[in-house]
Amino acid sequence: MTTRTYLDVHVLQSVPPSCINRDDTGSPKSAVYGGVRRARVSSQAWKRATREAFKDLLPEKDRGVxxxxxxxxxxxxxxxxxxxxxxxxxxxxxxxxxxxxxxxxxxxxxxxxxxxxxxxxxxxxxxxxxxxxxxxxxxxxxxxxxxxxxxxxxxxxxxxxxxxxxxxxxSVDLALFGRMVANDTDLNVDATCQVAHALSIHAAGTEFDYFTAVDDLKERSEDEGSGDGDAGAGMIGTIEFTSATLYRYATINVEALVAALGSRELAEEGIVAFLTAFVRSMPTGKQNTFANNTLPEAVVVSLREDQAVSYVGAFEEPISSSKGYALLGAARLAEFAGEVADAYGVEPVRSWVVGVGAVGEALASVGTRGSFATLPREVAGIAVARVAEPA
Structure with a gap:
């Protein structure tokens, strides 16, 4: 029975105009990759959103604060x-x-x-x-x-x-994301999950929404002929935003998770919760303003016994398109996954694919296509079964 078991999670997700993760100036976070500026969502932001989603997926006794x-x-x-x-x-x-x-x-x-x-x-x-x-x-x-x-x-x-x-x-989140205590390393807990910063698969710039707000009472008084004569707005401002198709990646060391929790059963529940929360969650920055409530166009989960492998390199050359990015991104991801397997002689033990329409079809060569409704439980059961019960 092997003790090297990794779960890689690859997500392609289009997010419309939004500002879900801001820097200290209020601008959407970004990063240069492949020589161009990309939209970015920090790993911390998505881990926070994932932990918040745990409240609906795990009992209080299995969660941390x-x-x-x-x-x-x-x-x-x-x-x-x-x-x-x-x-x-x-x-x-x-x-x-x-x-x-x-x-x-x-x-x-x-x-x-x-x-x-x-x-x-x-x-x-x-x-x-x-x-x-x-x-x-x-x-x-x-x-x-x-x-x-x-x-x-x-x-x-x-x-x-x-x-x-x-x-x-x-707790599940403590075992997944770890704990660092700077002044007493004995209290540290090594994370068994890594989460990458999400990056747009194309160049992405920042735009500005100029807005005005009307004073309701002033508007009413002018309608009634008060003669105030002030046609100015009650408030004027700008909000920065961006839109992007993101590549998101996370990986779990399943053996380490079982050891950190001391239970295969709890580790399985933790993986189910993580896959569900990570894929379906969304950081909440400016969500009421932009209502950017999207679900991913594609999800690929790979079970590996060699090492964790990100496919971000598929997008080192930014995609250029006037007809959308998700379908082209899926094709790039599928091609890159095959090239990595050929070049290094490594291939996932098994992969699962969830995709919307043609995006899912473009990933047919990567793994078995199915519904996300059953994927987390199936993946968790197979992954944990490969790891011995902790002593």
């Missing part, structure tokens, strides 16, 4: 316990601060508040937060009072226990 308010999460767990229910709020917070500090996470006073927050955003699973609360409650029950519990949580043994809590019980 990225926050500075870890103390609040632990406080809630302490308060829900029978022992902690009788404590005052300040005592609960003292216990929560003590146990979170014992993990090695550095705490600092929140701005304009007495609340203690972690120095940086930390992705913590619901299971880890509950386990920290249980550790604090156990210390309280053993010591008999809050002061004694705090002293216990400050011992070397308790610190080891607290650190171990954050080294196990990973």
């Amino acid at each position: 990225r926050t500075k308010r870890v103390v609040e999460m632990v406080s809630s767990g302490i308060s829900r316990s029978q022992t902690g229910a009788g404590l005052q709020r300040e005592q609960v917070e003292e216990l929560a601060v003590a146990v979170v500090a014992a993990t090695g996470l550095k705490l600092t006073k929140a701005r304009n508040s007495e609340r203690q927050d972690t120095e940086f955003l930390v992705l913590v699973s619901a299971q880890q937060a509950s386990a920290l609360a249980e550790l604090a409650v156990a210390a309280l029950e053993a010591a008999g009072d809050v002061a004694g519990a705090k002293a216990t949580l400050g011992t070397a043994e308790s610190k080891k226990q607290a650190k171990r809590v954050l080294q196990q019980g990973n």
Whole structure:
């Protein structure tokens, strides 16, 4: 049974005028690739959209929270316990601060508040937060009072226990996307999923939407003949936008995911959730303004046992067309996939294709065509079955 199993996800998706991912000046993000300026959506933006979609795909116990308010999460767990229910709020917070500090996470006073927050955003699973609360409650029950519990949580043994809590019980999103704690690398979790920045498969520039807004009451008063004589707009502004057909890519190290979660069953559910969320999600920047609610024209999922392989090179030479890009992009992708397999002597173990109309037909040589409704479950089951149960 092989232990080298990768799932590559390739997506072609057309997005109409939109500004789903902005830089610090409000302009749509971009990058130069192949010598031309392309539209770009950062990996962080699409990972965030994917994690948000997990709320509808995974139970709370299998999800994490990225926050500075870890103390609040632990406080809630302490308060829900029978022992902690009788404590005052300040005592609960003292216990929560003590146990979170014992993990090695550095705490600092929140701005304009007495609340203690972690120095940086930390992705913590619901299971880890509950386990920290249980550790604090156990210390309280053993010591008999809050002061004694705090002293216990400050011992070397308790610190080891607290650190171990954050080294196990990973949620699906924590196992997929990882965690980095700069001041304590023992708390780091290696990501088992990589997500590329989405790039347009053609040159793409920025355009400007000049808009005005009317003051409803002023308009009414002028209609009624008030004589104000002010025909000016109530507001004038511009919004930058772009439109593009994007190539999106992500890959999962299935063996590493199973090990990070400690369960083949949970890994399978995680892959189903990731494939569903990554393909169907959309970053929400300016979505109410542009309503850019599209689904991909094509999705290719490849199961590999050699290494993860992106097909972005298919678009290093930008596509030039006045009749659309998706169909030409699919043909380029299919041709490039075959050329890579021939040149390097590597080929996916199996590939699945979902495509709309002629775009899907252009990818017939890449893999078996089907419906996305059944693809995530089928792919996850086959991929996880190739990996041994974790010890």
